[in-house]
Every structure is written in structure tokens, then in C-alpha cells.
Amino acid sequence: MKKSRLIGFFIAILIGIAGGLMLGWQFNPNEAPSTRLRDLREDFKADYVLMVAEAYAGDGDLGQAINRLEQLNPDNPLRAAQEGLLTAQKMGYQDWEMRYLIDLEAAVRQWKAEGETP
Amino acid sequence: MRDRRGNWYLLTGLLIGLLLGVALAIFVIPERYINTDPRYLQDADRMLYRSLVAHSYLAEADLGRAQARLNLLGEENPEDQLIAQAQQQLKDGGDEAESRTLALLAADIQQGKSRITPLPGVRQGLLAFATQTVPFAQKPLPTGSATNEISIPGVTVTPRPTITPQPTQGSPFVLVEQKEICDPTKSGGLIEVYVFNRTDKPVAGVRIEISIPAGGMEAFYTGLYPEISSGYANYAMTEGITYNLRVGEAGQLVQNLSIPRCETEDGKTYPGSLQLTFKKPE
Numbered sequence: 001m002k003k004s005r006l007i008g009f010f011i012a013i014l015i016g017i018a019g020g021l022m023l024g025w026q027f028n029p030n031e032a033p034s035t036r037l038r039d040l041r042e043d044f045k046a047d048y049v050l051m052v053a054e055a056y057a058g059d060g061d062l063g064q065a066i067n068r069l070e071q072l073n074p075d076n077p078l079r080a081a082q083e084g085l086l087t088a089q090k091m092g093y094q095d096w097e098m099r100y101l102i103d104l105e106a107a108v109r110q111w112k113a114e115g116e117t118p
Numbered sequence: 119m120r121d122r123r124g125n126w127y128l129l130t131g132l133l134i135g136l137l138l139g140v141a142l143a144i145f146v147i148p149e150r151y152i153n154t155d156p157r158y159l160q161d162a163d164r165m166l167y168r169s170l171v172a173h174s175y176l177a178e179a180d181l182g183r184a185q186a187r188l189n190l191l192g193e194e195n196p197e198d199q200l201i202a203q204a205q206q207q208l209k210d211g212g213d214e215a216e217s218r219t220l221a222l223l224a225a226d227i228q229q230g231k232s233r234i235t236p237l238p239g240v241r242q243g244l245l246a247f248a249t250q251t252v253p254f255a256q257k258p259l260p261t262g263s264a265t266n267e268i269s270i271p272g273v274t275v276t277p278r279p280t281i282t283p284q285p286t287q288g289s290p291f292v293l294v295e296q297k298e299i300c301d302p303t304k305s306g307g308l309i310e311v312y313v314f315n316r317t318d319k320p321v322a323g324v325r326i327e328i329s330i331p332a333g334g335m336e337a338f339y340t341g342l343y344p345e346i347s348s349g350y351a352n353y354a355m356t357e358g359i360t361y362n363l364r365v366g367e368a369g370q371l372v373q374n375l376s377i378p379r380c381e382t383e384d385g386k387t388y389p390g391s392l393q394l395t396f397k398k399p400e
Contacts, residue, residue, distance in 0.1 A: 020139015055173035092298025
């Protein structure tokens with residue numbers, strides 16, 4: 001096969017792959033939901049963090065709260081709490097909701113400062 | 119000779135590529151959603167989300183908000199999912215308090231009213247919140263993503279409330295009817311429990327404890343069989359064992375339950391079932 005034909009052949013394959021991917025995603029969408037909590041939109045993440053904060057206010061279980069925050073950011077639960085707090089502030093959460101979020105953030109920050117042992 | 123081969127090689131390449139692309143899209147790099155809503159969560163994360171909604175409900179006691187959050191999962195009967203999760207966790211030997219929390223929320227959704235009181239800080243906030251009607255899902259989206267430099271808003275940290283709300287104790291359920299069910303077409307050996315409230319409405323999420331005199335106890339909840347009744351639950355008895363059963367907290371103890379023996383017209387015996395109906399007294 002001539003070199004130019006070979007190049008054309010591979011370019012056609014690449015174009016076909018691109019088209020095939022689009023076809024596959026378009027007409028065979030993932031039936032079983034596979035989204036993780038960390039893939040949620042920012043506002044839903046903030047609400048998730050608020051729920052963590054409320055649950056923490058109820059049971060005082062910091063270890064559980066950190067486990068839950070790690071669902072959003074496995075490496076840095078403090079960052080998850082802080083980002084939730086920021087989003088909540090931007091979205092105009094109520095004062096009492098902000099208080100819970102701040103309490104949670106403070107507790108997680110202290111936990112991190114003390115060497116991450118809840 | 120070369121010219122006679124034409125450009126079919128391009129079409130061949132395109133077709134091979136298409137097949138490869140479709141296979142990749144289906145098997146290797148399936149569609150993945152990001153920046154999405156909870157309805158696309160995978161099962162394990164749905165369970166975490168449901169559990170968190172229930173725990174948050176314990177603090178807020180805001181049934182409408184808990185329902186709104188559960189509705190984000192896009193499930194037809196969220197209360198059934200809560201009950202199923204509670205039941206599954208009990209079966210798996212999970213945290214019983216967790217199951218109770220899920221069941222409590224399911225029961226309150228079923229009854230359409232909250233039976234708990236919010237934490238003090240939440241209660242005060244709710245008084246102010248009551249005048250505003252913008253649910254969280256309709257709040258405007260933030261315009262930018264979080265920056266790497268996190269600066270925390272300068273709001274004073276308030277002391278965290280330490281009171282954990284508990285469900286209010288109602289009057290216990292009492293046994294209003296107990297009968298043996300003899301149906302040779304069914305396998306038998308079941309304790310079938312129906313639980314109703316004062317107005318004869320079936321109640322989901324009611325905990326039922328069953329114990330054997332020799333020791334050991336299991337718990338299950340009403341509402342797992344909504345196709346029969348949301349106040350229905352059943353338990354499969356073992357031949358030769360006698361059980362004691364209690365419905366709800368401090369409910370009436372029904373003792374000495376065992377598989378009844380039924381008889382067909384030609385004298386053969388087969389295992390029957392027991393049907394117990396409980397109701398809240400007037």
C-alpha cells in the first residue's frame with residue numbers, strides 16, 4: 001500500500017473512532033447511574049455539606065462527618081467543607097445554616113491541625 | 119492498476135473506526151456525568167445520600183426539605199427506598215440506630231407530619247426561614263468555581279447545640295386481631311403483621327421486634343411490601359420455635375407465636391400463617 005494511502009487509511013480510522021464514540025454515547029447512554037457524590041454540581045455539594053454539618057450538630061460524631069466529607073474530596077475533607085461553605089455563602093444560605101457549616105469547618109480544621117485523629 | 123482500486127480503503131478505515139469507537143464508548147469509556155444532580159448517583163452513593171438526608175432530618179425536623187432532598191434522587195416512592203435500605207442494613211448487621219433514623223423519616227413521610235423537634239439553633243432559624251420560600255434547589259447557581267485560596271467568611275462561630283432530638287413517644291400499638299391463615303396454595307409459616315394508626319391508615323416504618331424464648335432477637339419494619347399495604351410486614355417462622363413479638367416502642371408483647379397446623383379436606387396437614395393486626399388506641 002502506498003504511503004499516502006496508508007496515512008489516509010489511519011486518518012479514516014481515527015475519524016471513524018470519533019464518530020463511533022459519539023454514536024455510542026448518544027444512542028447507548030450509560031443505563032446504570034455511575035456518578036459519585038464528588039461529581040455533583042456545586043450547589044448540590046453545598047447542600048450535601050450542609051447535611052453533614054447538621055448531622056454533626058446532632059450527633060457530634062466528627063469521624064463520621066469527616067468520612068462523609070471524604071465522599072466529596074477523598075484527599076482533603078477540610079477543602080470539601082470549605083468549598084461547601086463558600087458556595088453556601090455565595091448562594092445566600094440562611095444564618096443558621098451558615099452557623100452549622102462554620103462549626104463543621106472549624107471542627108475539621110482543628111482535627112487537621114491536631115494531626116488528623118478524630 | 120492502482121487507480122482501479124479507488125478510494126474504498128477510506129470507507130473501510132471509516133467503518134473499522136466506527137466499530138472501534140462504538141465498542142470503546144460502550145465497554146471501555148462509558149458515558150460519565152459530571153456537575154450533575156443526585157438522580158445520577160450510583161447505588162452506593164445513593165445510600166449514603168439517603169442516610170445523610172435522614173440524619174439531617176433529625177436535626178432540622180423539616181419534613182418538606184427532607185422530601186425535597188429525597189426527590190432529587192428521582193425515585194418514585196422515596197419512603198419505600200428508605201425502608202428497604204433500613205431493612206438491608208439490619209440484615210447486613212449494620213448500625214441499628216442508622217436503620218431507625220431511616221425508618222423514622224420513612225414513617226414521617228408516610229404520615230405526612232414530623233414527630234421530632236428540631237435542634238434549638240435550627241428552630242430559631244426556621245422561624246425566620248418560614249417567611250422565605252425559596253427552596254435550596256431553586257437558589258441561583260454560583261457564577262464561578264471555588265478558588266484555590268479558601269477564605270472563610272467572617273461569621274462568629276456559635277456554640278454547637280448538644281441536645282439530640284428524639285422521636286416523640288406516642289401511645290403503643292395494641293393487638294386488635296389475631297387469626298390463623300390456612301391456604302394450601304401458599305407456603306405458610308409466616309407471621310403477617312398489619313399496623314394501622316388511629317384513623318385506620320397503614321403505617322410504614324414501624325419497627326417490629328421478634329424474639330424467641332431461648333434468646334435472640336431480630337427486628338424488621340413495616341412498609342417493605344407496598345403492593346400489599348404500606349403497614350404490612352412479614353416474618354418467616356421456623357418449625358418448632360415459639361416467638362414473642364412486639365410492635366413499636368413499648369408496644370404490647372404478643373407471646374407464644376408458632377406455625378399453626380392446618381388441615382386439608384382429605385386430612386393432610388400443612389403449615390399455615392398467622393395474621394396479627396395492630397392499631398394505635400383511640
